Amino acid sequence: MFAEAAKQIRREHESLSRLDCIAGDGDHGTTMLRTVEKLEGTMETSSAKTLNEILREAGWAVLGVDGGASTAILGSFIAGMGEADIGEESDCKHLAASFEAGLRALLKQTKAKPGDKTMMDALVPAVQAFASAASSGKSVSEAMKEAAAAARAGADSTRDMIARYGRAKFLGEKTRGSPDPGATSIALFFRGFSDALTQMKEA
Amino acid sequence: MFAEAAKQIRREHESLSRLDCIAGDGDHGTTMLRTVEKLEGTMETSSAKTLNEILREAGWAVLGVDGGASTAILGSFIAGMGEADIGEESDCKHLAASFEAGLRALLKQTKAKPGDKTMMDALVPAVQAFASAASSGKSVSEAMKEAAAAARAGADSTRDMIARYGRAKFLGEKTRGSPDPGATSIALFFRGFSDALTQMKEA
Amino acid sequence: MRMKKFINDPKNLVPELLEGFTLAFPDRIRLRGTNTIVRATPKEPGKVRVVTLGGSGHEPGLSGFVGKGMLDSSVAGEIFAAPGAVKVIEALREACAGGERALLIVLNHAGDVLAGNIAMQAAEREGLKVKMVLTQEDISGEPGDRRGLVGCVAVYKVAGAAAEKGASLDTCLEVAERMERNMRTLAVAVRTATHPATGQPIFEMGDDEMEIGMGQHGEAGTGRMQLKTANETAEIMLEKLLADLGVQPGEELLVMLNGAGATALMELYLIFRRVAQLLEAKKIRLLRSAIGEFITTQEQAGFQMMIARMDPELTELWDAPADAPFFAKL
């Protein structure tokens, strides 16, 4: 899963940094690159057994990256996912619950909501799309495909928003016109997850 | 005398600074401007009676200017002139002795000689020309005219020299091709003295 | 164009710079874990620990203020990026290892606050006695959501002095919050800096422009205008600060001027001169001052002006001895 997300980020990190230059400090791509490298390293050496353990470990690995706002948000989300009881990965409903637990954990860290031009604009619709696909009985890989599409749509929608959180908020109107880098990363993560699941199914 | 020198400096100070930019720190013109202003101010308020007193006072006034190398040289020269017994200004021989006393005082302050691309390249020939005119019985204004011509020729000759003193010395070969700012100022001073004497004679 | 900085591989910037820092002050500070700076000689057991966190690239801030009478430890992040929350938790654990209590001082920037909050939640779960204070004195933002700028140094100073004297955590927190409430900062920038990791300018600015209200990482301000003289700039900034803090004649102020990097101390002296003149004319007392480079933004040109209303207790704490590598009081 994380390996495919890493692929996406590796391909796009320069454009992510460029996006962050517009209203932020231009480091989002390198931060995400360090984040996926840390995730891969952690997964390789991990002795975690259950998916809960793996997610908690992955989340705290991300929280260990010096990444500013984005790693704190992403790490809290992943670690929060690990707090829910997930059971087997293939269980779509459990995974949906886990995503929702991740979102709940995030509410403790940020007041940003969809519409504020942050990672939440991709994360919230992705989780919602996954949950509704799950409740309508779809497979994990199908649900993830829908989540990825929702994340992408959410990220794209940030283009016309004004930033209300993070470094960009001080720029006001000037932030309109380009998508939020953090939301774009989230979309890439979900795209990676979806690709990984599709490959697993095909294999 | 100093008023006419001041006129010359005022007219040329920008080009003097530009000359100092080439191999120095670009402040020679403004330094000379402050110097002649100080000289004029001192002369206006001075209660000195004899020419010796006036020269000593003028010299120390220049030594009071924050001007770096050039004011120390010029001030020492003028103050040194005041150490000789001059008598009346119109006495050409006494004035020649005074100029020579100025040069002697300078030898205590700098090892620079003609050929080293400094003020000495204008000062030494000017004093020599004045002295030889004096010893051949010429008038003060004629002697000063010859001194001014010698100073100008000396200043012009610095164009092809390599600086061996002051800030410029570290630039070596690169200092060739433009005249030394300090020598140029000395030529302007003597030109001013000569103009003043000519005007006095005409008046 | 290559950036004109003396660096090696930008990937190793932070560990290398902290290594150089510890090598320069071997008798004062130590490196712990990944990029945390602690005192070489820990404070006496039992006394409150004062801890901070924040991005690198602002040297001497923040780690330059670790030392007797100021900070116990500083958790450094990447260039302009908050440290990971995990490192903050570890620093709090170490600070409280002997059962001590700790005060965590955090500048209000999204990443720093997130890291601080996550660490505080973890610390509470572990039963550590830790309190957090946010500094947010940049008047270019709306009250309630302001950035933390150089004022943190004053908070380190007074909280550090209280802790050194053996004050309780509640007292240290109260002192820190009082200093924080009493202070206001405004920044001005005239020339941009290059981000040492990306090689990109952190903002763009015209040849004859300046910007009042600029943040510490090139975050845009609100007052782009024609370049002004030292006197004019001092007047504009001081007036805004005095108005925001509501300073009355007869009150006593601490004034800090913090050079951004390329603005010469000469210029800060000129600004300070005008500030002193204006305060005198308004019958406001210039009680204490600090002038220099405390929290820089690489080779950016500009400065931060901070004013703080002082009371006798804060003044005494400000005057107390301190011996950090970049902040000493005898």
Add this chain to the structure above:
Amino acid sequence: MRMKKFINDPKNLVPELLEGFTLAFPDRIRLRGTNTIVRATPKEPGKVRVVTLGGSGHEPGLSGFVGKGMLDSSVAGEIFAAPGAVKVIEALREACAGGERALLIVLNHAGDVLAGNIAMQAAEREGLKVKMVLTQEDISGEPGDRRGLVGCVAVYKVAGAAAEKGASLDTCLEVAERMERNMRTLAVAVRTATHPATGQPIFEMGDDEMEIGMGQHGEAGTGRMQLKTANETAEIMLEKLLADLGVQPGEELLVMLNGAGATALMELYLIFRRVAQLLEAKKIRLLRSAIGEFITTQEQAGFQMMIARMDPELTELWDAPADAPFFAKL
């Protein structure tokens, strides 16, 4: 293009900046006559006075080192221009007013030396007991005719400490000369500065160039080359310094890194890290260090690296307490 400095009328730069300086440190220094800075509380009568002179525009140098354990007074000239000899004479007269003796420390630059010499001759005529020492440690020049760079700060420190302890003028002079003989400095520049009075750049440099051997006012050096990394630059400079001073394994060094203005402390840390590593590899002991901005050249980018061979007495004097506005030792 307007220069991007916070100044007022360039004509008043020096008096204004010194006024700001004295307003910032009212309990430590005073302004005397035209642009001379003296201690607020004079040293005990009878002790040797330590005096310096030099151009302005290098803040905090030179006047920032007036204070207990360092200088008694500093005669400031115009921007990058030596003070007039008259002011130096007046400063020496004041220094010796109670019959004290004085040591005049002068950096070897044409104008400064001329002013110093003229003042010394006048002082001798007046019967004052004054000795002068020239600092000339810049190895980019030929031995016997080298410029004085940041090393003067170390000479102020050890001579000032000796004088504070009550040493005789001859002893203070001997200590100053020993420190001077033992030290070597080399400067590197990567970006020019604007002369604050003329508005002109003080030298020109290509986008990917650096120059080793640059003087303190943009005087050209000898080593223009492609920009190097921090490690490479540290190696090149340290090797030249060690060779010139003839340092052997087992010897003990003081190392100073002096930022020119726009070079970040972060970069100095990186340079320092490499210097420490190289010295360790050569089994040369890094005994003491000082890192920061001591003598700047406006917003020039670059730095000076100074090394000095230390003996026990010089080390003790270096370690002695000092309390100048920009140099403190507890």
